[in-house]
Amino acid sequence: MKSIIFVCLGNICRSPLAEGIAKKIIQEKQLSILVDSAGTGDWHIGDAPCDNSIKVAFTNGVDISMQQSRQVTKEDFIKYDLIIGLDDSNMANLKKLGAKGALKLGSFGYNSEDVPDPYFFDGFEGFDKVYEMIESCVIQLLKEHIND
Numbered sequence: 001m002k003s004i005i006f007v008c009l010g011n012i013c014r015s016p017l018a019e020g021i022a023k024k025i026i027q028e029k030q031l032s033i034l035v036d037s038a039g040t041g042d043w044h045i046g047d048a049p050c051d052n053s054i055k056v057a058f059t060n061g062v063d064i065s066m067q068q069s070r071q072v073t074k075e076d077f078i079k080y081d082l083i084i085g086l087d088d089s090n091m092a093n094l095k096k097l098g099a100k101g102a103l104k105l106g107s108f109g110y111n112s113e114d115v116p117d118p119y120f121f122d123g124f125e126g127f128d129k130v131y132e133m134i135e136s137c138v139i140q141l142l143k144e145h146i147n148d
Contacts, residue, residue, distance in 0.1 A: 003034035011039030038072035087114035
């Protein structure tokens with residue numbers, strides 16, 4: 001079984017979206033791939049994704065409402081085949097924690113751009129754009145790294 005973990009800062013906006021999108025695609029293709037998400041920080045442990053992430057996901061046919069935030073662990077670096085950071089800051093934090101071979105999500109179709117953190121946006125604006133970016137990158141990531 002292949003496995004993927006998506007990592008952002010608090011695990012309430014971007015990485016839950018990436019997890020949900022990947023799970024939907026994997027289910028549609030009837031693949032056997034373990035997918036999870038986590039944050040480098042510990043501020044939101046146990047929290048559900050933020051309301052706007054749940055809303056934009058639901059609008060696009062993805063349900064992330066039952067996810068719970070957790071902090072990435074060193075065990076994750078052994079358990080998961082692919083460790084995917086959502087921006088340069090996440091990548092630096094992953095490296096400090098000892099993750100080897102982590103990849104940046106934006107390198108899959110977005111010229112290595114950071115996926116911006118919509119948590120700091122004013123209201124809902126931008127969540128749809130972030131969703132589209134994550135979806136496009138996850139589709140490309142799966143095409144490149146998962147053999148079905």
